[in-house]
Amino acid sequence: MADHVLALNAGSSSLKFALYELVDDNRPSMRWRGQIERLGDAPRLLAQSAGGRSVDRPLSSTKSHDEAIHAFLEMAREYLPDIHVCAIGHRVVHGGTVYSEPVRVDDTVINILEGFIPFAPLHQPYSLAGIRAASAAFPGTTQVACFDTAFHRTHPWVNDTFALPKSYYDKGVRRYGFHGLSYDYISNKLKETAPGLYDGRVVIAHLGNGASMCAVSGGRAVASTMGFSALDGLPMGTRCGQLDPGVVLYMLQQDGMTAEEIAEMLYRKSGLLGLSGISSDMRTLLAADTPEARKAIDYYVFRIRRELGALSAALEGIDALVFTGGVGENAAQIRQMVCDGMRWIGIEMDHARNADGGTVLSTDFSRVRILTIPTNEEMVIARAAVNFLE
Ligand SMILES: Nc1ncnc2c1ncn2[C@@H]1O[C@H](COP(=O)(O)OP(=O)(O)O)[C@@H](O)[C@H]1O
Numbered sequence: 062m063a064d065h066v067l068a069l070n071a072g073s074s075s076l077k078f079a080l081y082e083l084v085d086d087n088r089p090s091m092r093w094r095g096q097i098e099r100l101g102d103a104p105r106l107l108a109q110s111a112g113g114r115s116v117d118r119p120l121s122s123t124k125s126h127d128e129a130i131h132a133f134l135e136m137a138r139e140y141l142p143d144i145h146v147c148a149i150g151h152r153v154v155h156g157g158t159v160y161s162e163p164v165r166v167d168d169t170v171i172n173i174l175e176g177f178i179p180f181a182p183l184h185q186p187y188s189l190a191g192i193r194a195a196s197a198a199f200p201g202t203t204q205v206a207c208f209d210t211a212f213h214r215t216h217p218w219v220n221d222t223f224a225l226p227k228s229y230y231d232k233g234v235r236r237y238g239f240h241g242l243s244y245d246y247i248s249n250k251l252k253e254t255a256p257g258l259y260d261g262r263v264v265i266a267h268l269g270n271g272a273s274m275c276a277v278s279g280g281r282a283v284a285s286t287m288g289f290s291a292l293d294g295l296p297m298g299t300r301c302g303q304l305d306p307g308v309v310l311y312m313l314q315q316d317g318m319t320a321e322e323i324a325e326m327l328y329r330k331s332g333l334l335g336l337s338g339i340s341s342d343m344r345t346l347l348a349a350d351t352p353e354a355r356k357a358i359d360y361y362v363f364r365i366r367r368e369l370g371a372l373s374a375a376l377e378g379i380d381a382l383v384f385t386g387g388v389g390e391n392a393a394q395i396r397q398m399v400c401d402g403m404r405w406i407g408i409e410m411d412h413a414r415n416a417d418g419g420t421v422l423s424t425d426f427s428r429v430r431i432l433t434i435p436t437n438e439e440m441v442i443a444r445a446a447v448n449f450l451e
C-alpha cells in the first residue's frame with residue numbers, strides 16, 4: 062500500500078483537508094482535497110480528487126467543528142478504504158513564543174497548546190479536537206502540529222510589542238500574527254515563480270472568514286495586521302478587527318457586560334455580520350444589495366486600504382500586492398474596490414484581467430504588481446509532516 066500524508070486545517074468557518082500520496086523521495090502529490098465549508102450556517106462537503114472525482118453534498122447535521130471532523134473521517138473511510146496514512150499534519154493557530162517550527166505532537170505538546178486556548182478561542186480548541194480525533198482514528202500515526210504564528214516570529218520588536226509595561230511583553234502579551242501557513246505558501250510560490258518579487262517588498266492580503274494582511278520583505282515577515290489575538294486588524298466575517306480598547310472598557314463599565322459577553326460580541330457578532338445585520342459571508346453580502354450590506358463592504362474595503370498604506374510604510378515601499386483566501390481569490394469586485402483607491406501608491410489594476418481571475422491583475426505599466434495566488438495551507442502542512450518521517 063502506498064504511503065500517504067493527511068493535512069487538516071481547522072479554520073473559523075471551515076474544516077479543510079488534503080490527502081497526498083508520497084512519490085519520488087517522499088514528495089507529496091495531491092490525491093484528494095476539499096473542505097466542509099459554512100460551518101454553523103449551511104455546511105457542505107466539497108472535495109475533488111486528482112483523478113477527477115468529486116463530492117458535493119450538504120451536511121445538514123454537521124454544525125460544529127467536532128462534527129465536521131467526524132464527518133470527514135467517515136468520508137475518508139468510505140472513499141479511501143485502502144490507503145496507508147503514515148503522518149497527519151495539523152494547522153494549529155497558536156504556537157505562542159514556544160514554537161517557531163512544526164513539532165511532533167505528544168502529550169507534553171498538547172498540554173502546552175491547551176495553554177494557548179485563551180489566546181485563540183475561536184480556533185485553538187478546533188485544532189486540538191482535530192489532533193485528538195485523528196489520533197483516535199489513526200492510532201500510533203505520527204501527528205505534526207504546524208503553527209499559524211511561526212512565520213511571524215521574524216517581526217522586529219516594534220511590530221511585536223504593545224506600548225504596555227515591559228512585564229506584559231515578558232509574559233507573552235505580544236503581536237503574534239496569524240495565517241502564517243498561508244503567508245509561507247504564498248511567499249514560497251513567489252520564490253519559485255517571481256524571484257524578483259520574492260526579494261522585494263510584498264503585502265499579502267489573506268481575506269477569508271478570518272482576514273489579515275502581512276508585510277514580507279525578502280521572504281521574511283516584518284509586520285501583520287493581526288496582533289495578540291485573531292481579533293485585531295481587518296474586520297472579518299464575525300470579528301471586529303481593530304478596536305479602540307476604550308470600547309471594551311465602555312462595554313464593561315457602562316453596559317455592564319461580562320467578559321464572556323464581550324468575547325461573544327467581538328468574536329462572533331461583529332465584523333461583516335454585525336455591520337450588515339445579514340451575514341458574515343461575502344457571497345451573501347455581494348448578492349444582497351441592501352444599504353447595510355453595502356456599508357459593511359465599504360468599511361471592509363476601507364480598512365484593507367488603510368492597512369495597505371500602513372504595511373507599505375513598515376516596508377518602506379511596496380513592489381507587489383497579493384490577494385488570497387476565500388474572498389481574495391474569488392471576489393473580483395472587492396479586489397477592484399481595494400485597488401482603485403490605491404492608485405496614489407502606484408497600484409494600477411487592469412479591470413479586465415481582474416474580472417478574468419488570472420494571476421496577474423495589474424496593468425503592464427503599474428509600478429506595483431497585483432497578483433492573485435490561491436493559498437494552499439494544506440501543502441505547507443503536508444511538507445512539514447513529511448519532514449518528520451524517518
Ligand atoms: N465566490 C466568492 N465570492 C465572494 N466571497 C467568497 C467566494 N467564495 C468564498 N468567499 C468568501 O470566503 C470566505 C471563506 O474563506 P476561507 O479562506 O475559506 O475561510 P476560512 O479559512 O477562514 O474558514 C467565505 O466566508 C466567503 O465570504
Ligand SMILES: CC(=O)OP(=O)(O)O
Binds near residue numbers: 071073239
Ligand atoms: C487565524 C484565523 O483567523 O484563521 P481563519 O481565517 O481560518 O479563521
Ligand SMILES: [Mg+2]
Binds near residue numbers: 072073269270
Ligand atoms: Mg483559513
